[in-house]
Amino acid sequence: MAFLLKENTHMGNITFSSLLRKKNIETPPSDKEDLARVIGMPSLIFFGVGGIVGTGLFSITGVAASEHAGPAVIISFFIGAIACAFIGLCYSELAGMITVAGSSYSYTYIAYGEIIAWMVGWNLVLEYAVGAGAVAVSWSKYMMSFLEGFHIHIDPRYIASPFETVTLLDGSKVDGIINLPSTVIVVILSLLLIKGLKESLTLNNIVVVIKICVILTLIAFGLPYIKAANFVPFIPENTTGTFGHFGFSGIMQAAGMIIFAYIGFDSVSSTAQEVKNPSKNIPKAILIIISTCAVIYFCFAFVIVGLVYYTDLLNDAAPVATAIDHTPFKWLQPIVKISILFGYIPILFLLLIGQTRIFFSLAKDGLIPKFFAKTHPKFKTPHYSHTFFMVFVCILSAFFPIGVLGNMCAIGALFAFVFVCLAVIILRKTYPDYPRTFKIPGGPIIPIIGSATALVLMYSLNNLTWIIMLCWMALGLIIYFGYGYSHSKLNQNTKLKVIK
Numbered sequence: 001m002a003f004l005l006k007e008n009t010h011m012g013n014i015t016f017s018s019l020l021r022k023k024n025i026e027t028p029p030s031d032k033e034d035l036a037r038v039i040g041m042p043s044l045i046f047f048g049v050g051g052i053v054g055t056g057l058f059s060i061t062g063v064a065a066s067e068h069a070g071p072a073v074i075i076s077f078f079i080g081a082i083a084c085a086f087i088g089l090c091y092s093e094l095a096g097m098i099t100v101a102g103s104s105y106s107y108t109y110i111a112y113g114e115i116i117a118w119m120v121g122w123n124l125v126l127e128y129a130v131g132a133g134a135v136a137v138s139w140s141k142y143m144m145s146f147l148e149g150f151h152i153h154i155d156p157r158y159i160a161s162p163f164e165t166v167t168l169l170d171g172s173k174v175d176g177i178i179n180l181p182s183t184v185i186v187v188i189l190s191l192l193l194i195k196g197l198k199e200s201l202t203l204n205n206i207v208v209v210i211k212i213c214v215i216l217t218l219i220a221f222g223l224p225y226i227k228a229a230n231f232v233p234f235i236p237e238n239t240t241g242t243f244g245h246f247g248f249s250g251i252m253q254a255a256g257m258i259i260f261a262y263i264g265f266d267s268v269s270s271t272a273q274e275v276k277n278p279s280k281n282i283p284k285a286i287l288i289i290i291s292t293c294a295v296i297y298f299c300f301a302f303v304i305v306g307l308v309y310y311t312d313l314l315n316d317a318a319p320v321a322t323a324i325d326h327t328p329f330k331w332l333q334p335i336v337k338i339s340i341l342f343g344y345i346p347i348l349f350l351l352l353i354g355q356t357r358i359f360f361s362l363a364k365d366g367l368i369p370k371f372f373a374k375t376h377p378k379f380k381t382p383h384y385s386h387t388f389f390m391v392f393v394c395i396l397s398a399f400f401p402i403g404v405l406g407n408m409c410a411i412g413a414l415f416a417f418v419f420v421c422l423a424v425i426i427l428r429k430t431y432p433d434y435p436r437t438f439k440i441p442g443g444p445i446i447p448i449i450g451s452a453t454a455l456v457l458m459y460s461l462n463n464l465t466w467i468i469m470l471c472w473m474a475l476g477l478i479i480y481f482g483y484g485y486s487h488s489k490l491n492q493n494t495k496l497k498v499i500k
Contacts, residue, residue: 020113021490023106023365025098025431039275041285046208047350048268048289052261053211053296058340059138060261061304062316063403068244069254070236070310076254077301081294083255083457084262086450088290089440090421092283095268096437097427099278103354104416105361111423111430114367118484120416121362122476126469127412128355129389131263132186132348133396134405137161139344140181140397141318146337161401182397189348190390193356194376194383211343214336215296218320219303225327226306236310244462256457260410262293263351283438352393356385366491367484407465414458415469421450 039047065073094107105121144159156166160176167173238247268285275281307323316322320340324333360382363373376383396405424440424447440446485491 019115023109044285062313062319064254065310066314068250072235079255080258083453095282111426123412123415131409132351136182136397137402145321183394214339222303252460256460359385366487366489417454421447
């Protein structure tokens with residue numbers, strides 16, 4: 001960090017106005033480093049639906065129900081869907097205006113200025129990286145459950161983080177060491193994404209069809225075996241006085257966690273430079289994706305908590321596997337579990353792509369080293385960014401439990417949502433006549449509600465999550481003032497003066 005600060009010895013030259021310098025909405029992306037446009041409308045919808053459906057149900061449901069909301073986790077899913085509907089409408093309007101890579105980061109750069117855009121982009125890095133880590137952890141748990149169905153037992157210490165307690169075959173309880181399977185899947189998919197997005201989309205579309213069929217099958221087979229007793233009490237009483245431990249506060253904290261389950265529509269907008277006819281296709285895709293996923297989630301969550309009493313889901317990163325074990329369809333269990341394993345592939349694709357495209361945009365704007373914006377000469381993918389995050393996500397998934405990762409992902413997303421919703425109002429003032437392929441009805445009402453909802457859900461998350469985010473933001477500010485401010489493309493003239 002010393003070499004970064006040495007270049008910026010005249011820190012007194014930094015002014016408030018220079019921190020809020022804005023990118024022009026009409027600034028075109030670099031032709032030299034532009035990404036190949038290979039994503040059509042059907043693939044875009046499959047990409048979003050495949051990336052969203054499964055994350056919450058397959059990984060977060062057990063933690064949210066057993067520790068926070070009980071059977072009322074169904075209400076939490078509903079609250080999350082309503083919040084994302086408001087926020088998704090805002091993304092739709094902005095995506096129809098601004099068709100460059102970067103999603104929330106690019107929108108806030110134009111609406112607010114550089115320092116806000118940097119913090120939003122930096123938190124998006126947190127969102128996607130820890131989100132990918134959480135999904136990889138859950139994938140490893142389902143893999144273990146699948147193998148155990150064939151009486152293949154793996155030492156649980158190597159499928160758990162050091163912060164988790166596992167039970168050995170002899171019944172003794174010990175701490176985990178490292179989650180190895182999660183790192184394997186991250187490495188494989190990262191290498192595949194480096195090779196090219198077009199090839200990845202073909203695999204993604206096939207897996208999405210299989211996953212949706214499995215989900216519908218589970219709903220159909222699970223409904224007859226739901227027990228009414230599992231819904232009592234529907235809203236467990238908060239008896240400890242701890243915020244978020246059941247009761248209404250528990251429903252809200254679970255809703256904040258469950259935002260993680262809906263993350264995906266914002267990732268769709270981050271691929272704008274790779275979408276065919278993005279100004280029309282992205283807004284339509286976002287609305288279709290959110291509405292489709294909300295219906296699937298509500299129905300599936302009802303089946304999960306109806307099959308398994310919520311206390312039996314404590315610390316369960318593979319709740320669907322547990323739910324299946326409560327049905328008599330033994331032949332269905334391995335089929336569903338292996339389908340879920342493959343179903344996680346689109347989710348990881350979405351998160352791994354989203355974070356690299358944010359880094360790609362940050363690098364193109366000079367806020368991080370420019371080699372992160374370099375694309376592979378043959379595959380036209382940001383291979384340096386993919387490699388960096390492959391290592392980063394492997395570390396997260398190997399050494400952190402899913403509960404911590406899920407909360408960190410949610411707060412990073414909600415932070416960005418607050419600014420994106422209000423950006424709609426700002427850009428209507430600063431660019432009133434700029435073409436919009438979609439415009440939210442009702443004036444500023446929906447953007448204000450979307451921003452307020454995101455703030456409420458952020459407040460509902462636990463203290464540890466807030467501490468981690470504040471530390472992450474502090475690190476982000478150090479990097480910005482140590483490197484990004486002087487290297488910013490919008491600050492080239494200022495940079496020359498500082499060096500002199």
